[in-house]
Amino acid sequence: MKLPSDVAVDQSGRIFILDGTADTVRVYSPKGEQIFTLGGAGILKQPLGIDVSPGGDVVVADSGNHRLALFAAEEKTPHYIDVPSSVNGKPSDPTDVNFGPDNTYIVVDNDNHRVVSMNRSGKLLWSTGTMGRNPGEFRFPFLIDIDRLGRIYIVEAINTRVQVLESNGKFARFIGEWGIEPGQFFRPKGVVVNEKNEVFISDSYLGVVQVFKREGGLIGVVGDSNGKITKFKTPVGMAISGNRLYVVEMFNNRVLILERQGQ
Amino acid sequence: MRRLSPFSFILILAVTLFLPPAPNVQAAGNLTQNSARECAICHFRWIDQFLEGHGTALVGYEKEDVAGEEMICFSCHDGSTDDSRKKVWILDRHKTDMLPSDKVKIPKMFPLSQDGKVVCATCHSAHSVTTDTSIERTIFLRISNKDSIMCEMCHVDQAVQDKTNHPTHEGKRPIPKELYAVGAVPSATDTNFVICESCHTAHGSVERNLLFEVKKQSTLCTLCHPGEYDAPNAPVNKQVNHPLLVEFKQNPNVGGVKIQLGPNNNLECLSCHKVHQFPKGTKALVKNKESLCQLCHPDKADRSSAADWQKSNHPLYVKYKLDPASHVKLDGGTDNTVYCYTCHKVHQHEPGTKALAGQRDSLCATCHKGEYMVDKTDHDLSITAKDEINVLKQTIKQTGVCTACHIPHKATGPYLWARKVKDPASLSSPSKLCLTCHNDKGIAAKKTVGRFTHPVNVAMQKADQLKDPKTLPLYTKTDGNEVMECHTCHNPHRWDSQSSKKGKGINDEGTPFTSFLRKRSGTDSSLCASCHVEQYYVEGTDHDLTVTAPKENNIAKQTAGQSGVCSPCHVPHQASGPYLWARKFDTKPTSPSSLCLNCHVKKGPADKKTLGQNTHPVNVKIEDTYNLSLPLRKLSDGTSVMECHTCHDPHRWNSQLSKKGKGSNVEGTADNSFLRSANLEKPTLCAKCHLRKSFVTGTDHDMRVTAPTSLNKSGKMAKEESVCSPCHAVHNAPEKTLLWNYTLDDTGQDFIEKACNGCHAKNGAGKGKVISSGIHPKQFYFGYHKSYRNILLSIGPSPDPIPLYTKEGKKAVSGEITCSTCHDPHIWDANEDTAGSGKNIEGTVVNSFLRKGARNELCYACHGIKTLLLYRFYHNANEKKSILGISMPTADQVESDTQRQPAGEDKENNGVK
Incomplete structure (x- = not known):
């Protein structure tokens, strides 16, 4: 794989690595053996974000095609959900997506500096954010995650x-600063x-992963x-499964799995 | 392009969380208050901690300004603000993190890194100009790249317009849409203009040299030059360009050039072409076009030292003269020289050909106009062997007329031979090529040359033997000798030497005027007479059958009037015998003279000129050939024998005249009659073999001196004939012995005496010298008991031997004494081997045709001291009686004795005791 961006892990421990420059999702067993792939040229176009539902569905934020690609569990033919353009007509740039509560998708629209919620049919439920530095404003939101209670964490x-x-899209707080x-x-x-509401945040230039409390500390x-x-080396997307942390090292073309010791 | 390392799979690390010392952090609020942060987003070095001179728990001290370096750029262009992963980091891109090569000149406005390397910021800056229409380009380039001017500022050599680079800032045709689709940037001046970014992109290339990838046609160049490339699925007979995208299987390092290949070692435009810094004067080629092709096609050029006609490939670098009327225009450079591209066109060549500049036949005919006259002749195999294939398994229909026999490359033999040859070494001469077809099993089996055919490989010994070598070309062998070959007489490409037209398109039966002869033959002497000049003196002579036997047919059932003066006796091919004999033989010829007797026989066309029963012998072995200027037949054992043609030149009536005959049937004399030397006044011909006998000329035995009106038995008068003819006839002689042609006298005891007496008789030509006495006894008596043989043996060999003769007149050591024992009728004075004075001289005992030594050796052996007187008065009966005291037997008595004893009987064994 070349310059992967994100990773997700399903309940059986299978690892879904988004090799976006190859327009492909590479699926590995917990032991690291490649099992199958999803997508491919013509299906995906330089996607950046991925998520796996508890039921095994895989959703990819396909920025190049301005849409989501939903691979139902064990299916290889995706279902597409267009991410709508912004109000000023600028095409969407979905860089990440998560399965949200109540069968929604929470989608980051990077170029339009916003976060949107869509139902499974692709209907826009809400959209929040414009370019800016204030609460509720974004400058190049990139990857996201959602905690057990549905709170949305946007990098x-x-x-x-x-x-x-x-x-519901309302601003809650910031974590971290310049x-x-x-x-x-x-x-x-x-x-x-993670399950403990610990928030892991990677910094690709500093090359570290920092852990915050949900409240920001x-x-x-x-x-x-x-x-x-x-x-x-350039940590980007991450996933957690049990006591394991999965970190994509984009520039090294690999995913590191770290196992937590102690508390 | 920087290569990314392959994926290395998952590492499992132990992880613990720890809290390093840190200031109190607060959630980010309104960030506009921290304007320095906006700069430090790229200018990492400007962060406060670094400015203070230290790092933090998360990162070490950064002392360099890394704002323009790759990882800073990547930190945003990884998809988090813009996704340039593929375009910049996976596909090819302008090189960074490297020192500039000496091929570029980087102006100061384009900064390098601290250590002098090219970095992203060399070209890019967030503080760029705003002149570009594209916001993306405006934001990040340091200056406007309008018309790719920024590229040209560094890549000066690639941009200079001195005809060593692809032209830029010009163009008449629109840049193809396909180029724009893959990222080409239009010229701001004129959208037809070519600029650097018409073909190149700084980021996102998949080709070498930052070229755009054009998947539809696989090669970028062909978008603008579509005529120089054939679609991959184009049928062969529609292809008009050198193949591209085919695997190159040779070593690409050849001739000091590395041939650039594309993926899978495929040929591409840049295998031959250079877009930048190509040699001046070339059409953007990697090497001058005179030798470029041979880099990949070395087997198509013959670099051997062999003569051009022997090369296996069409010669190169030879001058040619183009027919101005030709519709095929060849490219021979400025000096009309044959190069690969003279016949071949790499682009837009004739469809269905091997990259030829014209259709095969037309192309060949452009230079080989004369040779193309073969079209529609019998040598056009579409007429005579349409199913025949050449060594490349091509039919005539596929390849045209020329290629049936010639192929320009990898020929099987000389003259670019195109036909299959089992053993190339067998083609040791040009004529062998002809025989590859003209043999019993060949496609020209009906036109073989036969066993008896005009020879080839014949050295032309006389410089002027061939008067017009331009018309009749010879073949120069490796030893420098020039010899004639089939092509000396035949031009295999031109059916009729007098016609400028091609063939009729039918399988035509040839005539002496056609048949690919270089000159007309048959009734026209042009061809044969080019070599056989002297043989053509036969015209108008008695051997010209239009004169003497106009109705006579040769083996081709043609008369001399129909097929020419040579034809009654000779045909060049399929002859019936040696000397290309053109007449039927009833019996197998055994010698050249057999040919003469083919006509000079009863019921033959020359039945009035037969030889008779008694004729000069042929097949006679000649010992001394060194001084003999007459032609002989050499036998297999190395010896030589005379034949008719030793004395006769059947083609020249009069050896003294270099001209043809009178055209009428003329009775010959000793001066002509096809004799090789005039024999009338002086016996120059006979003298070549019978030299001493020719000394009879001018002596008393030259009847022209002493009896000019005497007639021989043929009724010829002495004064009108040669010196020999009064006594001898070469042909039709009355007598076999000595070919005697004068009256024999009955009084002689043997043939010699009869012959001598025939003349020395009362009514004979020698009537003034009638012998009254002197017949030597044949029987021994008077006590002489010694045999002649022993006497002769005791005398020993002598240059002037004393001969004995049989009764039949033949010399034999067992013979007897007769006239010629003491007399040599041809030598007047044995002490002087010369001809006579031409006057009738009274003889003495020292001349009178007496042999040297007869007296002192032969006579003395028996007669002792009486010899002197007996010799003196040999023919005087009275004197001899007084000398010997006895009466000598008369001639009648001797004759009577001879009849009682068989002639030639050995006296030694039967001698009287």
């Missing part, structure tokens, strides 16, 4: 923060929230058992 690459929205100190971001890219930085910060 803003240029605003160098994670903006948290309520499940800077290079712990708890700050220079190029935040990926976000994933810094818990720490991912490191090894010796207390040394683990440096990643």
